[in-house]
Amino acid sequence: MNTPRRTTIYDVATEAGVAASTVSRTFGNPRRVNATTREHVLRVAERLGYRPNPLATALQSGHKATIAMLVPDITNPHFFGTIRGAERRASEAGVTFILGNTEESAANERNQIERLDHSVDGFVLAASRMSDETTVGI
Incomplete structure (x- = not known):
């Protein structure tokens, strides 16, 4: 049985027309992203069904939640x-x-x-x- 591939930050970045680092910052450090860009990335991420990887987020932010x-x-x-x-x-x-x-x-x-x-x-x-x-x- 083939499991569908998870949407990645690269998928979101391509669809949103931004760099993968911008997508990463949108979820890990949102204050470092322009509000308009952040909202656009969040809309694209939601449409694609993207969910941030909690381990990757923890590495960037230092907070494991x-x-x-x-x-x-x-x-x-x-x-x-x-x-x-x-x-x-x-x-x-x-x-x-x-x-x-x-x-x-x-x-x-x-x-x-x-x-x-x-x-x-x-x-x-x-x-x-x-x-x-x-x-x-x-």
Whole structure:
């Protein structure tokens, strides 16, 4: 089965009559693009079904638009409201929400933080199992 090819910034640039760098800036740093050009590029991108690649955007802007929430036990009903509220706020802000279960372990919590550190903008630690000294600077 052939999957349709995703529309790229090069497709949008060709159709809009601008450079690929202009399309990139339109999505990654819109203040650096003339308002008229930006609106034109956005209209063309929408018509073509272009969706920015979040990883490419993160490389350019430094913002991943992703947060991670780590809880000690996702089956504990105490955390349901906190998880739901954090996910809702992230969604409203257009931020991807990652939920991690640390299994009541400070070592697991630290490992998840280390693995996700370069992939997220920040962490929400619900009832951290690490010491206060350990969490400073995370």
